[in-house]
Amino acid sequence: MTPEITVLDRLxxxxxxxxxDMARAFAGTPLTPSRTRLLWELAASxxxxxxxxxxxxxxxxxxxxxxxxxxxxxxxxxxxPHPSDRRAIxxxxxxxxxxxxxxxxxxxxxxxxxxxxxxxxxxRAALLRGVEAIxxxxxxxxxxxxxxxxxxxxxxxxx
Amino acid sequence: MTPEITVLDRLxxxxxxxxxDMARAFAGTPLTPSRTRLLWELAASxxxxxxxxxxxxxxxxxxxxxxxxxxxxxxxxxxxPHPSDRRAIxxxxxxxxxxxxxxxxxxxxxxxxxxxxxxxxxxRAALLRGVEAIxxxxxxxxxxxxxxxxxxxxxxxxx
DNA sequence: TATTGTTATACTCTATAACTATA
DNA sequence: TATAGTTATAGAGTATAACAATA
Numbered sequence: 190m191t192p193e194i195t196v197l198d199r200l201x202x203x204x205x206x207x208x209x210d211m212a213r214a215f216a217g218t219p220l221t222p223s224r225t226r227l228l229w230e231l232a233a234s235x236x237x238x239x240x241x242x243x244x245x246x247x248x249x250x251x252x253x254x255x256x257x258x259x260x261x262x263x264x265x266x267x268x269x270p271h272p273s274d275r276r277a278i279x280x281x282x283x284x285x286x287x288x289x290x291x292x293x294x295x296x297x298x299x300x301x302x303x304x305x306x307x308x309x310x311x312x313r314a315a316l317l318r319g320v321e322a323i324x325x326x327x328x329x330x331x332x333x334x335x336x337x338x339x340x341x342x343x344x345x346x347x348x
Numbered sequence: 349m350t351p352e353i354t355v356l357d358r359l360x361x362x363x364x365x366x367x368x369d370m371a372r373a374f375a376g377t378p379l380t381p382s383r384t385r386l387l388w389e390l391a392a393s394x395x396x397x398x399x400x401x402x403x404x405x406x407x408x409x410x411x412x413x414x415x416x417x418x419x420x421x422x423x424x425x426x427x428x429p430h431p432s433d434r435r436a437i438x439x440x441x442x443x444x445x446x447x448x449x450x451x452x453x454x455x456x457x458x459x460x461x462x463x464x465x466x467x468x469x470x471x472r473a474a475l476l477r478g479v480e481a482i483x484x485x486x487x488x489x490x491x492x493x494x495x496x497x498x499x500x501x502x503x504x505x506x507x
Numbered sequence: 508t509a510t511t512g513t514t515a516t517a518c519t520c521t522a523t524a525a526c527t528a529t530a
Numbered sequence: 531t532a533t534a535g536t537t538a539t540a541g542a543g544t545a546t547a548a549c550a551a552t553a
Contacts, residue, residue, distance in 0.1 A: 195460035197366070199479045204363030206486045207356070213493055223543060240511060250512060252544055259542085276511040276552045300489075301354035307485035312474035319467040319475030320358045326466035327365045330459075334372055382520060399534055409535060411521055418519090435529045435534040 196323070219263040227256050228265060228282070232290040236281040238271060265289070355482070378422040386415050387424060387441070391449040395440040397430060424448070 211222065220228075230246055231237065239257060243250045257280055260266040265286040271277035282290060308316055370381065379387075389405055390396065398416060402409040416439055419425040424445040430436035441449060467475055 193457070195457070196464055196476055196479055197362075197456075197460040199483050200359050200362050201366060203356075203359050203479070203483050203486055206483070206490050207360060210486075210490050210493065213490075213497065221542065238511080248543090249545055251514090251546085254513065255543075271511095274511080274553075278512070297356075298352070298354070301356040303489075304482045304485055305355055307481045308478040309481070312478045312481075315471035315474030316478030317355055319471045319478075320355055320362070322466045322468070322471075323463045324358050324362050324365070326463055327362055327369075330462075331365050331369050331372075334369065338372065380519065397534075402534095407520090408522055410523080410537090413536065414520075430534090433530075433534080435527095437535070 196319075200320075200323070219259060220265075224256050224260055224265075227253075227260065228286065228290060229293075231266065231280065231282050232287075232294070236279050238277045238279060240277065242280065355478075359479075359482070378418060379424075383415050383419055383424075386412075386419065387445065387449060388452075390425065390439065390441050391446075391453070395438050397436045397438060399436065401439065 208222065211225070215221070215225065226246065227242060230242060234241075234245065237245075239253045240250060242257075243253045246253070257266060257268065261268060264283055266280050267283050269279045269281065271279050305313060367381065370384070374380070374384065385405065386401060389401060393400075393404065396404075398412045399409060401416075402412045405412070416425060416427065420427060423442055425439050426442050428438045428440065430438050464472060
């Protein structure tokens with residue numbers, strides 16, 4: 190009774206291969222998956238406080254301190270004072286990192302196109318719809334889990 | 349010029365959500381993604397030496413030592429001497445973990461079915477073909493990268 | 508009193524290198 | 531001489547808790 194290989198397994202394999210590819214691409218640089226993720230977030234949302242980054246990336250503020258420390262040391266980001274709140278720090282992409290992120294985005298788009306190109310043209314629309322449906326359903330399931338978890342926590346606190 | 353959301357992005361999102369779901373499911377247990385991965389490997393391939401696990405999971409033998417230490421302490425696996433090679437150690441799933449893994453496989457299969465169920469029946473065949481094609485192409489790309497890397501290493505050693 | 512970021516501490520994952528016991 | 535696993539060491543990601551400066 191060997192378990193069947195399912196669509197889900199293939200999706201997870203794609204993600205694993207993708208991460209392997211990234212790791213190889215960034216070997217020899219100070220960029221790690223977590224740091225790269227922070228750079229993507231900065232590229233997408235613009236200069237942000239560390240607190241905002243922690244919230245959006247769903248990690249602890251302490252964790253952001255470490256990631257920003259490393260990225261700042263590598264010249265990828267800069268820290269500057271918040272104009273009105275002297276407790277806060279604004280993290281921005283360094284000028285060179287902006288060009289770097291544009292390259293990353295271009296490479297990512299090219300890879301996406303390359304992979305979609307491997308799919309039979311007649312299958313592409315259904316593939317897109319199908320993946321969208323799977324992502325949507327999984328989002329629902331995870332959200333339901335989260336709410337159940339929060340409810341349990343609230344009960345525990347209330348006791 | 350906001351980057352488009354692509355099939356690849358959706359695939360990566362699915363993987364991220366899946367991992368989030370796993371993390372939630374294993375909260376409060378000593379099971380982490382790496383340890384769970386080792387358990388899956390043992391369930392799939394049967395009792396194995398640590399060296400074999402290191403090779404198949406593509407991590408260092410030292411890393412396996414730590415993972416097996418934790419899993420052994422948690423009662424998930426047992427270490428026993430190799431029958432003919434006194435250097436080697438055989439790692440096996442503990443009896444309780446065998447039942448546990450059957451449950452995991454069942455849950456995984458149910459989740460896969462649930463997600464495929466969210467896809468319009470008419471789209472399913474094309475989805476399967478499409479995801480297979482993407483995984484295949486990405487496998488090729490990563491393999492090509494690997495070989496280029498090895499060639500470069502060989503040149504460096506030869507110098 | 509609440510919030511922002513940091514220091515302190517701890518655990519996990521991971522790797523390389525040196526070492527022990529065995530092959 | 532080569533291999534299996536461990537000890538030693540180190541860097542990275544992550545979390546919580548305590549604390550300083552500011553709101």
